[in-house]
Amino acid sequence: MASTVKNRPGYGQLLRTPGALSFVLPGFAARQPFAMLTMSIVLLVQHTTGSFGSAGAVAAVTGISMALFAPQSGKLADRFGQSAVLIPGVLINAVSVILLASLALADAPLWALFLAAVPAGASVPQVGPMVRARWAAVLDRPDRRHLLPTAAAFESVTDELTFVVGPVLATMLCTVVHPGAGLAAQAVLTLAGGLLFAAQRGTQPARHLAGEEHAERTSALAIPGVRALIVAMLGIGAVFGGMQVSLTAFAEEIGQAGVNGLLYGIFAAGNMVAGIACGAVAWKIGPRRRLLLGYTALTAVAATLWTLDSVALFAIVGLLVGMSIAPALITAFTLVEQLVPASARTEAFTWLTGAVAFGQAAAVTVAGRLADAHGASFGFLVPAVATALALLTLFALRGRLAPASKGRTVARGVGQRALATVE
Numbered sequence: 088m089a090s091t092v093k094n095r096p097g098y099g100q101l102l103r104t105p106g107a108l109s110f111v112l113p114g115f116a117a118r119q120p121f122a123m124l125t126m127s128i129v130l131l132v133q134h135t136t137g138s139f140g141s142a143g144a145v146a147a148v149t150g151i152s153m154a155l156f157a158p159q160s161g162k163l164a165d166r167f168g169q170s171a172v173l174i175p176g177v178l179i180n181a182v183s184v185i186l187l188a189s190l191a192l193a194d195a196p197l198w199a200l201f202l203a204a205v206p207a208g209a210s211v212p213q214v215g216p217m218v219r220a221r222w223a224a225v226l227d228r229p230d231r232r233h234l235l236p237t238a239a240a241f242e243s244v245t246d247e248l249t250f251v252v253g254p255v256l257a258t259m260l261c262t263v264v265h266p267g268a269g270l271a272a273q274a275v276l277t278l279a280g281g282l283l284f285a286a287q288r289g290t291q292p293a294r295h296l297a298g299e300e301h302a303e304r305t306s307a308l309a310i311p312g313v314r315a316l317i318v319a320m321l322g323i324g325a326v327f328g329g330m331q332v333s334l335t336a337f338a339e340e341i342g343q344a345g346v347n348g349l350l351y352g353i354f355a356a357g358n359m360v361a362g363i364a365c366g367a368v369a370w371k372i373g374p375r376r377r378l379l380l381g382y383t384a385l386t387a388v389a390a391t392l393w394t395l396d397s398v399a400l401f402a403i404v405g406l407l408v409g410m411s412i413a414p415a416l417i418t419a420f421t422l423v424e425q426l427v428p429a430s431a432r433t434e435a436f437t438w439l440t441g442a443v444a445f446g447q448a449a450a451v452t453v454a455g456r457l458a459d460a461h462g463a464s465f466g467f468l469v470p471a472v473a474t475a476l477a478l479l480t481l482f483a484l485r486g487r488l489a490p491a492s493k494g495r496t497v498a499r500g501v502g503q504r505a506l507a508t509v510e
Contacts (some may be wrong), residue, residue: 092156114218117280122253127269130261141161150448152208161437177281180210188270216436224292244362307435311461311487326445327469333466336458367458381414392467
C-alpha cells in the first residue's frame with residue numbers, strides 16, 4: 088500500500104493536544120499494576136510453596152483468564168462507556184487480588200489458588216486499550232489526524248516502560264518488605280489509578296448502544312483482519328514469555344543468576360528505543376507492508392536465540408529482538424482503526440492485548456518445561472517457532488489487512504485518514 092505521508096510531528100506536539108494529559112497521566116498509573124501482577128504472584132506463591140512450577144502455573148492461569156475475558160470488557164466499554172466498565176472492574180480486581188494473596192499466605196491448596204487466579208485475571212482493567220481508544224477519539228478531526236501514528240508509537244513506548252518498572256517494583260516490595268507486598272500494592276494502585284482514570288469522562292469515546300442511529304454493532308472478532316492481527320500478537324507474546332523463562336534458565340546454567348535482569352532489561356530497552364524511533368519516522372510505505380517487514384525481521388532474529396551461548400551474544404541479539412518487536416507491535420495497533428469501526432475499536436484493542444497475554448502465558452509454560460527437561464537453549468525454540476508460524480499466517484492472510492474497497496479514502500493509522508491506493 089502506498090500512501091501520502093506528512094512530516095511526522097513530535098511527541099511534544101502530541102502531548103499538547105487538548106485533554107491529552109488528563110488521560111495519559113492517570114492512564115500510566117492505572118496500567119502499572121498489570122505489569123506488577125505476574126511477578127508478584129510468582130514471588131509470593133514460590134515463597135509459600137517452594138515451587139517455581141506452582142508459581143508459574145498460578146501466574147499462567149491469571150494470564151489466560153485475562154486473555155479470554157479482556158475482549159468482553161472491551162466490547163462492554165464500546166457499548167456502555169469506559170467508566171461504566173472500569174469502576175466495577177477495578178473494585179472486583181482489587182478484592183480478587185487480595186483474596187489470592189490471603190489464600191497463598193494461608194498455605195491454601197494449589198487448586199484454591201487456581202480458582203482465585205481466575206477472577207484476578209478476568210477483572211484486570213484494560214487501561215491500555217482504553218487509552219488507545221481515547222487517542223483515537225480526541226485526534227479524530229482533520230487538524231489532528233496526522234498525530235495518530237505518533238500516538239501509536241507513544242503508547243507502545245509507554246507499555247514497554249510499564250513492563251520495565253512494574254516487575255522491578257514488585258520484586259523490591261516482595262523481597263524487601265513482605266512476600267505479599269507486591270500484590271497488596273498492585274491492588275491499591277489498581278483501585279486508585281483505575282478510579283482516577285475513570286473520572287476523566289470528558290475524553291472517553293462515545294458509547295455505541297445497540298439500536299442507536301448509525302451505531303455499528305460489528306464484533307471486532309468478526310473482522311478477518313483482526314483475526315490475522317491476533318495471530319501476530321500471539322507470536323509477540325510468545326517472545327516475551329519465552330525470553331523471560333529461558334533467560335532465567337540460561338543465567339542459572341552459567342551460575343550467574345543476577346545477569347537475567349540485565350539481559351531482559353537490554354531486551355526491553357531495545358523495544359523502547361525502537362518504539363521511540365518509530366514515532367519519529369515519516370513512513371513512505373503503508374502499515375500493512377510495514378507489519379510484514381517488521382515481523383520478518385523479528386522472526387529472523389528470534390530464530391538465532393537457541394544457538395547462543397554467551398552473555399555478550401545474548402545482550403546483542405536480545406537488543407535486536409527488542410528493536411524488532413516495536414515496529415510490528417506499533418503497526419498492528421495502527422492497523423486497527425483502518426480495519427475496525429469506532430463501535431468495536433476498544434474491543435479490538437483488547438483482543439490484541441489479550442492475545443499477547445495468552446501467548447506469553449503459553450510460552451512461559453512450554454519454554455519452562457523444555458528448559459527443565461533439555462536446557463535453556465530448547466526454551467528459546469518457543470519464540471523462534473511461534474514467530475515463524477505467525478509470520479507464515481500473516482503472509483497467507485495479508486489480503487485481510489487491507490480495506491475491502493479500492494481507491495478510496497482509508498485510515499493510515501488509529502483514527503488517521505489519508506488518500507491511499509490498495510495494491
